Amino acid sequence: MLGDTFVRIMRAAGYEVEVQNYVDNTGVQVADCVVGFEHIEHMTLETVRALDESLPPERPFDYYCWDLYARVGLFYRNGDANAKEDAERLRLRGETLRVIEEGNNPTAELADYVATRILDCHLTTMLRLGIVYDVLPRESEILHLHFWDKAFGRLRETNAIRYEAEGRNAGCWVMPTNLHTSTDEHEADKIIVRSNGTVTYAGKDIAYQLWKLGRLNLDFYYKPFRNYSNDHVAWITTSDVSQASSADAPKFGGGSKIYNVIDSRQSYTQDIVRQGVAAVAPEVGAEASVHLSYEMVALSPAACEDLGIELSAEDRARSFIEMSGRKGLGVKADDLITRLEEVAETEVSERHPELSGKARKETAHIIAIGALRYFLLKWTRTSVIAFDFKEALSFEGETGPYCQYAAVRANSIFRKMNDKIYSQAIQFIKRLKETEVAEQVKNSFANESGDEFWTMLTLAARLDEAIAQSAAQAEPAYLAKYTFQLARAFNLFYHRHRIISEEDATRRHLLIAIADIARGQLTRSLATLGIAVPERM
RNA sequence: GCUCCCGUAGCUCAGUGGAUAGAGCAUCUGCCUUCUAAGCAGAGGGUCGCACGUUCGAGUCGUGCCGGGGGUACCA
Numbered sequence: 010m011l012g013d014t015f016v017r018i019m020r021a022a023g024y025e026v027e028v029q030n031y032v033d034n035t036g037v038q039v040a041d042c043v044v045g046f047e048h049i050e051h052m053t054l055e056t057v058r059a060l061d062e063s064l065p066p067e068r069p070f071d072y073y074c075w076d077l078y079a080r081v082g083l084f085y086r087n088g089d090a091n092a093k094e095d096a097e098r099l100r101l102r103g104e105t106l107r108v109i110e111e112g113n114n115p116t117a118e119l120a121d122y123v124a125t126r127i128l129d130c131h132l133t134t135m136l137r138l139g140i141v142y143d144v145l146p147r148e149s150e151i152l153h154l155h156f157w158d159k160a161f162g163r164l165r166e167t168n169a170i171r172y173e174a175e176g177r178n179a180g181c182w183v184m185p186t187n188l189h190t191s192t193d194e195h196e197a198d199k200i201i202v203r204s205n206g207t208v209t210y211a212g213k214d215i216a217y218q219l220w221k222l223g224r225l226n227l228d229f230y231y232k233p234f235r236n237y238s239n240d241h242v243a244w245i246t247t248s249d250v251s252q253a254s255s256a257d258a259p260k261f262g263g264g265s266k267i268y269n270v271i272d273s274r275q276s277y278t279q280d281i282v283r284q285g286v287a288a289v290a291p292e293v294g295a296e297a298s299v300h301l302s303y304e305m306v307a308l309s310p311a312a313c314e315d316l317g318i319e320l321s322a323e324d325r326a327r328s329f330i331e332m333s334g335r336k337g338l339g340v341k342a343d344d345l346i347t348r349l350e351e352v353a354e355t356e357v358s359e360r361h362p363e364l365s366g367k368a369r370k371e372t373a374h375i376i377a378i379g380a381l382r383y384f385l386l387k388w389t390r391t392s393v394i395a396f397d398f399k400e401a402l403s404f405e406g407e408t409g410p411y412c413q414y415a416a417v418r419a420n421s422i423f424r425k426m427n428d429k430i431y432s433q434a435i436q437f438i439k440r441l442k443e444t445e446v447a448e449q450v451k452n453s454f455a456n457e458s459g460d461e462f463w464t465m466l467t468l469a470a471r472l473d474e475a476i477a478q479s480a481a482q483a484e485p486a487y488l489a490k491y492t493f494q495l496a497r498a499f500n501l502f503y504h505r506h507r508i509i510s511e512e513d514a515t516r517r518h519l520l521i522a523i524a525d526i527a528r529g530q531l532t533r534s535l536a537t538l539g540i541a542v543p544e545r546m
Numbered sequence: 547g548c549u550c551c552c553g554u555a556g557c558u559c560a561g562u563g564g565a566u567a568g569a570g571c572a573u574c575u576g577c578c579u580u581c582u583a584a585g586c587a588g589a590g591g592g593u594c595g596c597a598c599g600u601u602c603g604a605g606u607c608g609u610g611c612c613g614g615g616g617g618u619a620c621c622a
Contacts, residue, residue, distance in 0.1 A: 037621050103620090181620060188549075188618085196618090197548090203620040210622050276550065277617055304551080305616085309558095328558090328614090356584070376584090387570090391551060392559070393615075400558080400571080404584050407559095407570045414584050422581045478562085490560065493569085504586045524581095546584070 010385045011303050012270035013140040014485040014539055021537045022480040027261065031217065032147040032245070034124035036210065038334075040105040042074050042127075043120045045081040048101055054119045061126060071130035072341070074123065079337030090336070103205070110152060110207055121149075132235050132243065134342050138378060139539045141237050144261045145245040146220075150229050151213050153248040159225060160216035160289065161202070169288035170201050180204030184211075188280050199281045211278050215285040222297055223263030224290040231258040266297055268483065273302035273391075301483055303390040307331050308340070309397040316340070329395035340396060349377035352402050353410075361545055368544075375543040376410050382539050383409030386489040407493050409540055415496035416535060416542040418503055419528035426509050426521070433514075434521035449515045458506070458516075465502045465523055468495055469530040476537060485538070492534040499527045 012028075019026045033039070046052045052060070061070045085099055086092040109120045128145065135141070151157055161182075164170045170184045182202035201212040219225040230253035234245035244258050271279060279300040287295040307329035313320055318338060324330055332339035354373035357364070364372070384401050388394050404410035423431065440446045454462060475491035508524055511517035532542055 033622070178620075199618095200620050205620075207620085209620070214622095272622090273551075274616060275622070278622075302551095331616095360582080360584085388559075393552080395558080397558085403571085405571090406584095408584085410584055411570095414582080418582060418585085425581055482562095486560085490569085497569090500585060501587095503581075507580070509581055545582080 010138065010140070010382060010539075011390070011485060012268075012301070013135075013138075014382070014386055014488075014537075015268065015270070015301065015480075015483060017537050017539055018476055018479050018485060018488060021476045021533075024480070027264065028141070028143045029221070029261075030142045030145050032124065032128055032145050033210075034121065034128075035106070035109050035148045035152065037102065037106065038078065039120050039124050039127075040102050040109060041081045042078055042123050043105050043109070043116060044101050045077040045084070046119060046123070047105075047116065049077075049080060049084055054115060054122055057119060057122065069130060070126045071134075074127060075334070075341065076337065078334055082335040082337075107205060107207055110149075112149070112153065128245075129235075134346075136237070137343070137346055138381070139541075141241065142243045143259070144231070145234055145243060146217065146229060146261075147246050148213055148217075150246040150248050151216050151220075152208070154227060154229060156216040156220060156225060156227055157208055157213060159227060160219055160285075161208075161212070163219075163289040164201070164215070164285060167288045169285055173198075178204075184281055184285060186281060186284060188277065188284075199278075201285075211281050211285070214278075214282045215289070218267060218269070218282060218286050218298055219289060220262050221264055221267045222286070222290060222293055224286075224293065228262070229255075231255045231261070266299065268299045268301045270301045270303070273304055276300060276302055299483070301390075304393045305331065306385070306394045306396055308338070309395040312340070312396050312398055313338075315398050329393055345401070346377060346381065349380055349402060350374055353377045353380070353404070356404065357546065364545070372543045372546060375541045376404065376413065376546060379409030379413045379535075379540040380404060381409070383412065383489060383493075386485050386538060387493075389486045390484060410546070412492050412496040412531070412535055413540065413542055414546060415499045415503070416528055416531045417544075417546050419499060419524055419531065420542070421545075422503075422508055422524055423528070430509065430517070431521065434518040434525075437515070437518040438522045450519065453513075453516050453519050461502065461505060462519065462523055465498055465527055468498050469527045472530045472534055475534070488534065489538060492531070492538060495527070495531050495534060499524075499531060502527065 016026050016028055046057055060073075064070060064073060083090060085094045085102070087095050087098070105116060105120075108114055108116045111117065124147075132142070164184075170182045173179055173181050173183055177196060178198065178200060181200045181204050183198040183200050185198050187197070199211060200209055201215075202208055216225065220227065220229075229246035230248065230250055231244040232247050232253050232255075233242045235243040237243065244261070247253050269279065279302070283295050283298050283300070286293075286298050290297075308316070308331075309329060310320060310325050310327065313324075313330055316338075320330070330338070350370075350373050353376040354369055357369045357372045357376070361369070361372075380403075381401065385394065387407065437446065441450065453459070471491070472495075475488050479485060479488040479491075502523070506520050508517065508520045511520055535542060
């Protein structure tokens with residue numbers, strides 16, 4: 010949500026932006042799902058595929074894997090959530106990870122199926138929120154197309170990493186760093202290549218970021234993955250030349266600046282990655298790679314209760330509880346969106362019984378997405394979001410629907426206004442430079458409403474400034490706050506002035522012009538946040 | 547230990563060195579014969595964690611302390 014909105018803001022500010030979604034298809038989470046299928050359920054690619062096809066639409070493959078992943082967490086602990094992980098069972102993960110990385114074996118094929126299906130589900134969920142991607146670089150290609158090998162060579166040449174022959178990290182390639190000092194418990198150096206020869210995420214991300222900056226002189230092969238519309242396809246990387254249609258794909262990567270939208274808990278890893286990138290490509294330096302970090306979305310104690318999760322007395326006293334996929338502790342985006350849509354539909358049906366079922370659903374969807382997007386965007390990136398159902402499902406006060414409502418009210422003025430009154434106002438405003446007209450306007454601004462007019466107009470005029478500032482600070486919350494202020498100002502303006510029925514013609518022309526400007530700016534501001542305005546609400 | 551972030555109204559949070567520190571929620575009180583009340587107006591509620599410093603001026607910058615959280619994995 011943060012990344013998508015930042016993209017919209019950057020584009021609105023005039024930048025050319027490419028949207029990538031990194032597909033970590035050789036990582037531990039995929040490996041764990043595969044361990045679940047192979048060693049708990051004793052399934053193969055064929056039976057997993059059959060299972061997938063038999064799943065009901067309300068509990069699709071990603072839901073199944075969410076549950077399975079939590080079961081694997083228990084499996085590693087021999088069924089006791091509080092026990093230590095069993096070293097023997099944990100070895101299954103390591104072996105699975107290694108075999109996946111190696112490729113060309115049944116386990117790797119199963120992993121590929123699982124990762125691809127999860128990705129497909131993920132894109133569908135994101136599309137509900139209005140989020141789309143340009144390219145989906147897969148971690149497996151970073152390895153198979155030798156991105157890593159090349160980056161590895163450069164890291165060695167520049168002495169950014171060194172081989173440890175002995176000690177705790179014997180057999181590993183590590184990157185020395187002074188980002189923090191070492192203790193008995195914690196080594197200062199970061200392991201880039203494990204003693205079994207596999208590469209850590211940090212290593213793969215260094216290679217990936219070098220490609221993103223056009224500093225690797227290698228490229229992926231591409232094939233279409235998802236058709237959003239006729240002119241927008243999300244391309245996925247492949248190492249299989251025969252399947253690729255790279256010639257039809259746009260040119261990806263090679264950016265001058267990259268924003269890596271990653272949880273602040275990964276800031277240490279990102280610092281390491283940036284250090285590695287800067288060592289290999291000193292000409293672009295560390296500034297070219299920005300860690301666009303954000304604090305986590307956690308659960309409020311009340312939300313845990315709503316989810317039926319029992320909390321210790323200690324946890325209940327906390328302001329938030331961290332989500333955990335491994336513990337199955339979290340809110341699934343699809344569930345939340347569906348719930349928001351249901352609540353919105355109830356409201357829409359009450360207010361607009363005349364609308365068709367289809368129109369109600371469409372309106373409810375727009376409101377639900379507006380509510381969710383604003384709810385997640387109103388917090389600054391450094392603030393932990395303690396997710397609360399009551400707050401997230403609220404449509405009043407500082408919310409997306411409040412802002413949408415202001416725009417809907419504005420539009421409804423113009424829907425009810427007859428064309429003649431509107432065109433009169435437009436003609437009048439066009440003649441502003443004429444002395445006589447200017448004099449009339451000046452008089453209208455001179456009375457007690459003048460200040461209100463100016464407040465509304467100057468605030469509306471600051472949209473571009475708000476977008477520029479939001480882009481410069483990489484802080485979507487700034488634009489969210491501005492949008493709310495603009496909506497609030499319009500609601501007050503709407504309340505204070507009758508527009509269509511205003512009898513003083515000059516005053517009416519001005520009210521119409523101001524309302525027209527306000528609704529235009531509000532609509533643009535909302536669109537930049539990825540929030541649409543429904544016909545009615 | 548080291549390191550990063552947070553501490554502002556009952557709660558959740560904004561706040562770009564500059565005016566009397568602001569929103570939303572919650573509580574209380576008003577306002578629908580009108581372009582939509584998912585709205586508007588009003589009331590109460592503050593030692594901006596503490597101390598010292600820089601400055602004409604500090605919620606904002608610096609130093610130290612106190613409290614909370616994250617990271618410091620051969621996870622990501």
